Amino acid sequence: MSTYLILAASTFISAIIQATMGFGSALILLNVLPFFFPLNKAIALMQVSMLFLNLVFSIIYWRKIRWDVLYPALIPAAVCGLVFTLGMFFGVRILKKIEIRFLRKLIYAFIGVNGVYIIVRQFL
Numbered sequence: 082m083s084t085y086l087i088l089a090a091s092t093f094i095s096a097i098i099q100a101t102m103g104f105g106s107a108l109i110l111l112n113v114l115p116f117f118f119p120l121n122k123a124i125a126l127m128q129v130s131m132l133f134l135n136l137v138f139s140i141i142y143w144r145k146i147r148w149d150v151l152y153p154a155l156i157p158a159a160v161c162g163l164v165f166t167l168g169m170f171f172g173v174r175i176l177k178k179i180e181i182r183f184l185r186k187l188i189y190a191f192i193g194v195n196g197v198y199i200i201v202r203q204f205l
Contacts (some may be wrong), residue, residue, distance in 0.1 A: 091113040095109035100139075106131060110130065110131075120184075121177060124169075
């Protein structure tokens, strides 16, 4: 029961953050879900919940949508959505084949290199 309560609370908090700031819900959920699910399932569950959350926001704020701004962006958004969907499809398959230790080392290396780059960039 406490697991469901933690998941519900984290989802609720992430939805509040998404509603007030416009981003950040995935960051909150992706920090909580891997404690309860394998990483590949946590990512897929987060994507489904974000899709549902954005659908709910679209329904709630339907009348406030500026269609004159939205229409020119629909084709690039559809292309990006297709590319993102294909990336998720192949990404999940790659994650199933990679050992979690290697993935952690890869993430740590990326964070370390990025940190060094940010520090060095200030002096250039």
